[in-house]
Amino acid sequence: MNLLSGLEKFGLKADETTNLFEEEKKNVAAQDGTAKEAPPEEDTFLLDKAVRCTVCDKVFKTKTIKNGRVKRMEPDFDLRPRFEYIDTVKYGVVSCPFCGYTSLTRYFEHLSGGQIKLVKEGVCSKFKGTGDGAAEPTVLDYDAAIERYKLALFNTLVKKGKNSEKAYTCLQLSWLLRGKCENLDPKDPAMAEQIKACKEEEEAFYAQAFEGFNKAVSSESYPICGMDECTMDFLLAAMAYHFKKVDIASKCIARIQGSPSASKKIKEKAYDLKELIVADIKKTKQ
Numbered sequence: 443m444n445l446l447s448g449l450e451k452f453g454l455k456a457d458e459t460t461n462l463f464e465e466e467k468k469n470v471a472a473q474d475g476t477a478k479e480a481p482p483e484e485d486t487f488l489l490d491k492a493v494r495c496t497v498c499d500k501v502f503k504t505k506t507i508k509n510g511r512v513k514r515m516e517p518d519f520d521l522r523p524r525f526e527y528i529d530t531v532k533y534g535v536v537s538c539p540f541c542g543y544t545s546l547t548r549y550f551e552h553l554s555g556g557q558i559k560l561v562k563e564g565v566c567s568k569f570k571g572t573g574d575g576a577a578e579p580t581v582l583d584y585d586a587a588i589e590r591y592k593l594a595l596f597n598t599l600v601k602k603g604k605n606s607e608k609a610y611t612c613l614q615l616s617w618l619l620r621g622k623c624e625n626l627d628p629k630d631p632a633m634a635e636q637i638k639a640c641k642e643e644e645e646a647f648y649a650q651a652f653e654g655f656n657k658a659v660s661s662e663s664y665p666i667c668g669m670d671e672c673t674m675d676f677l678l679a680a681m682a683y684h685f686k687k688v689d690i691a692s693k694c695i696a697r698i699q700g701s702p703s704a705s706k707k708i709k710e711k712a713y714d715l716k717e718l719i720v721a722d723i724k725k726t727k728q
Contacts, residue, residue, distance in 0.1 A: 484581045487511045487528045496553050497561050498541040505533050505578050506547075519715075520680040521673070522617045529621045531614055532587035535594050542569030544593040546614070548668065549607055557601040564600035584622035591615045609654025610667040612647045619644035652681045656690075672697075672704040679715055688719055695719075 490503040513526040523530060537544040542565045553561070579586065595611045597603075623640045626633045655666075655678055664671050679694035698704050698712040 481527055484528050488533070488581065490578065493536055493538075493550070495538040495541060495543055496551050497543040497558050497566060498538060500538070500540045502539055503578055504536050505582065507533055518617075518620075520684070521677055522620065529584075529618075531617050531621065532582045532584065534614060535587070535590045537590050537593060539571050541566040542571055542593070542597075544590060544597050546594055546607070546611060549598075549603070553601065557603075560601045561597060565597055584618060584625065588615065588618050588622070591618060604658065604662060605654050606658035606662055606666045609651045609658055612654060613651035616644045616647040616651060619647065648681070648684070652678070652685060655681070670703075672701055672708050676708055676712055676715075679712065683715060683719060688723070691715070691719060 487508055488505045489508055491506040492501055493504050494501050507528075507530050512528060512530065515524040515526055517523050534547055535544060536547050536550045541562075543561050582590075591611060591614060595608065595615070598608050598611055619640050623637055623644065626637050626640065628637060655674070658666055659674060659678070664674070666674055669677065675694040675697050679691040679698075682688070682691035682694065695712045695716050698708060704712075
């Protein structure tokens with residue numbers, strides 16, 4: 443039905459009109475389409491920070507996260523942090539371009555005199571860097587970030603770092619490899635080998651992290667890598683569940699549920715994990 447029929451006598455011709463607001467809806471949709479912003483570039487979440495190397499005493503710049511800019515999302519089950527538009531794990535390492543000393547950011551400044559000597563002998567004397575403090579890349583891709591974490595792990599071994607530091611570096615390496623794998627197209631046949639290798643390496647570092655944390659909790663005081671006892675128990679439970687070590691996972695969950703200091707959130711996560719374990723046990727018995 444043309445709602446504007448009859449206007450012809452005024453010399454006006456109205457097209458077939460059955461919905462007066464259809465064009466308005468189209469306009470709104472068009473406006474929404476043009477107004478939709480493109481995802482922000484990764485470098486908008488980063489800033490350059492000047493750092494003095496604890497080993498060679500030279501100053502260089504490293505990328506750090508603008509904490510006020512990033513939006514936190516739900517983490518992975520094993521507490522891997524997730525943020526919108528950026529994988530912040532990539533920027534958790536500081537690496538001196540002059541001498542090669544590299545470490546997780548939280549440990550970079552904390553070296554004893556003996557450890558500095560070990561790093562100078564085991565890393566700096568052999569390091570082949572630019573030597574000129576070359577500018578940081580605008581952003582780090584996964585391969586570059588993984589290289590830095592491996593260099594940090596090597597430094598930790600050389601300086602005889604704690605089990606927890608080695609384990610935490612391995613854990614973050616596994617998270618990085620997971621992130622890299624998520625950004626590879628599984629439908630592309632050319633990516634099949636790369637995805638397989640990436641997952642195998644992720645699993646290897648994850649196993650090392652699990653072993654290291656188990657050693658750390660029996661020999662180190664809390665907090666461990668910034669985690670309190672309940673957080674560490676949950677992380678170990680999640681990792682143990684991954685490796686099908688139900689007995690270890692169950693013990694960690696029991697400690698969380700019986701702890702008066704455990705937060706409501708961590709207890710809820712522990713309960714969810716317990717439900718998964720119970721469901722798996724039932725499947726096994728069937």
